[in-house]
Amino acid sequence: MDFRRLPKIELHAHLNGSLSNANILELYFLKYPKKDEEINAKAYKVEKNLKKLTECFIKFKYAHELTDCPERLARATENVIRDFSADNVVYLELRTTPRATEYMTKEIYLKTVCETIRKCREIFPEIIVKLLPSIDRSYGVKNASETIDMIIEFRENFPDVIVGVDVSGNPIGTEFRKFRDCLQKARNAGLKIAVHCAETKGTVDENMEMLDFGMERMGHGTFMNESPETWNKLLEKKIFVECCISSNLKCGTVVDIDQHHIKKLLDADHPVGICTDDFGVFDTNLSREFEICSKTFNLSSTDIESIILTSIEHSFATDSEKSTLKTLVSDFFTETEQAENFT
Ligand SMILES: CNc1ncnc2c1ncn2[C@@H]1O[C@H](COP(=O)(O)O)[C@@H](O)[C@H]1O
């Protein structure tokens, strides 16, 4: 199967982690037009061989330094949407953490991304893009609470763009339970919730708290099977898991691809999707993630179709968008099957 031709759904992609090297270089020269030292520019390029989850949080700082004003943030967003569209992603839920910088407030950050997403509908009509503003756990509860209030307010003006909230950031050293109240506020306001869960080992209590709180979708869920209680509760609650294979391998949270939890989840007939997380940092794209997964676990074309249709079902798209996307994907598989039968 030609995975590039496959119409794909991306439900877990962080904006600043999805800057390709070309995008990073373009932003670098926009920020430092007078500096033509290639060495400096290269230093911004993302190294491919990360070893630990904590190392990748250092990498985001490079991107953050370049997306610190509305102009470059808009350019970065447009480039990321272009890259996903070029990979034949037909529906994208982008996530990003609104941050105040020397050149903009958190409000301007969010407004810039929302407006760029709208503008891109004309430039890249083949892809539908929505936004999940993120809460970075490492920024603390006060910041999270302010961000949630801002997101709720912004959704009034951007109901076609903002569909939910993501909880991410370095999980080490922060407690999920402290964020529950503000997340509940987001939920009461009708926002969908996606939470990064069980990315590191030894967080069984927190995983249980997250499952009890509930969420529409879970990012990673790598160590959910560390305890039978959390594993069974996950299956019982049927929470869709956004699986990011290269991300987990490169962060060292999954050591061997054969052992990736997506296999166990698929065997349990649990809803999962295939996602990139940070394709710039992990040097991948969604087509490649499908190819890796399909080859490793010997997935049939029916399995792949079902993974994509499940992603559509669990996306935060409107009912009419879901139905259009499902038709597009089903037609692709019918046509591919027919073409293959004739050859
Ligand atoms: C690898 N696993 C991960 N685990 C947790 N959080 C992650 C992440 N990958 C990315 N992020 C979150 O996304 C931010 C970068 O994009 P934005 O600046 O928001 O667009 C990171 O700073 C981190 O908070």
Ligand SMILES: [Zn+2]
């Ligand atoms: Zn993530």
